[in-house]
Amino acid sequence: xxxxxxxxxxxxxxxxxxxxxxxxxxxxxxxxxxxxxxxxxxxxxxxxxxxxxxxxxxxxxxxxxxxxxxxxxxxxxxxxxxxxxxxxxxxxxxxxxxxxxxxxxxxxxxxxxxxxxxxxxxxxxxxxxxxxxxxxxxxxxxxxxxxxxxxxxxxxxxxxxxxxxx
Numbered sequence: 001x002x003x004x005x006x007x008x009x010x011x012x013x014x015x016x017x018x019x020x021x022x023x024x025x026x027x028x029x030x031x032x033x034x035x036x037x038x039x040x041x042x043x044x045x046x047x048x049x050x051x052x053x054x055x056x057x058x059x060x061x062x063x064x065x066x067x068x069x070x071x072x073x074x075x076x077x078x079x080x081x082x083x084x085x086x087x088x089x090x091x092x093x094x095x096x097x098x099x100x101x102x103x104x105x106x107x108x109x110x111x112x113x114x115x116x117x118x119x120x121x122x123x124x125x126x127x128x129x130x131x132x133x134x135x136x137x138x139x140x141x142x143x144x145x146x147x148x149x150x151x152x153x154x155x156x157x158x159x160x161x162x163x164x165x166x
Contacts, residue, residue: 008045012036017058024064031057037071037082051082051089063108075100094135103147106132114148 010016014033021028027048028040033056039048055073057080062069069082077095082088095101095117104115111132127148128140 018060061106
């Protein structure tokens with residue numbers, strides 16, 4: 001039985017890696033291997049804005065209070081911060097020294113970033129919490145990396161599938 005049809009298509013030239021739905025601004029936001037982030041009107045699928053980057057974008061976050069899109073490319077040391085009001089993109093260095101960011105998450109209410117770092121070929125791995133505005137390290141631990149995600153409204157974060165941290 002074929003009784004479904006798409007309302008509209010959010011078109012990219014390569015795979016879409018992430019999609020956000022924002023109820024405050026009425027946006028869909030998409031990140032793609034075609035090195036773009038696109039913002040779409042949720043009502044009709046019309047393209048509102050698009051921005052090109054120097055690498056495929058793998059993950060998005062949207063701070064609707066500050067009208068800012070945060071994104072990260074694969075195996076980066078930095079994230080992009082796109083202010084939609086000014087249309088300015090800032091490349092923010094999150095990690096200096098060896099290694100790359102394996103996973104990152106943003107908590108806009110508490111203004112924090114949690115990230116895990118890996119260093120290929122051995123070396124130190126770690127978990128770090130940074131202040132979103134100053135990028136100062138608030139807490140850290142050298143341990144194996146893993147996927148990280150803020151939970152409980154930023155009160156804790158999850159590493160991997162099993163460990164919960166304050």
